[in-house]
């Protein structure tokens with residue numbers, strides 16, 4: 634009896650997270666007109682300053698053995714915040730509007746980077 638209820642709940646939770654992921658993936662495919670790559674390596678974002686065209690999807694990949702995050706400094710302008718990225722984990726964000734967007738790693742706040750969209 635209780636096992637049946639538990640199974641139903643875990644099925645619901647799994648279905649919800651899969652659906653949420655699908656919506657994000659579709660939104661990024663529609664919006665992105667190009668791609669940019671930033672590696673996280675040796676406690677640095679590389680390149681630390683990336684310039685892309687509007688509509689570009691920027692993907693960060695953690696090449697370190699340490700967990701890192703990618704968090705926007707000015708959350709009122711463009712809010713983005715990754716989860717803790719383990720080795721080889723990726724985080725992507727589509728930059729739609731021109732501007733200069735600073736970000737940092739919330740685990741190691743001295744790690745900073747900028748995406749310039751123009």
Ligand SMILES: [Cu+2]
Nearest residue numbers: 701738740741
């Ligand atoms: Cu970090």
